[in-house]
Amino acid sequence: MKKLFLLVTAAVAVVSCSKEKQLARTLDGTWNVKSVTYSASPNIGGFTTTINGTGSGVGGTISFDRKALTSNFNVAFSTQPTTVGGIFPVPAIPVTLNGTGTFTNTENAVTITRTDTVQTLTFAILSNNKTTMTWKTTTTTNLDLAGQSVPVPVNLEIGVEKQ
Secondary structure (H helix, E strand, O other): OHHHHHHHHHHHHHHHHHHHHHHHHHHOEEEEEEEEEEEEOOEEOOEEOOEEEEOEEEEEEEEEEOOOOEEEEEEEEEOOOEEEOOOEEEOOOEEEEEEEEEEEEOOOEEEEEEOOOOOEEEEEEEEEOOOEEEEEEEEEEEEEEOOEEEEEEEEEEEEEEEO
């Protein structure tokens, strides 16, 4: 029984590793950003509102080199303008994810550790069709309001397609 347990454990480890390697092979190359859906929660004047929508002016690429375990990303879009409580105007919030870094992956997620700043982004993989994927992450961007920089957490779902 003990040998059977060890054999099953070893088989699971081999399968898990191969799925991680398979994902790294799938990620290898350049991905075009096709869509971004967001949920942002700016706090303006003590009032917090949630803004949901589809990014406008979406564009960019994310590339991976599986042999060097490096990544390069250049994603930009803006949220839609809105108001908080019908009183405070909230302009479009620019969101950019630009940088270089290293990456690691598991079967269901990619973690990018930027080497140009001290920032880690973890992308959960919501769907993987080998040439198209949907990734989910959270980042913080800054909104400039009357000379004040207001940090805004933004939840993102990014649709990408392999070049």
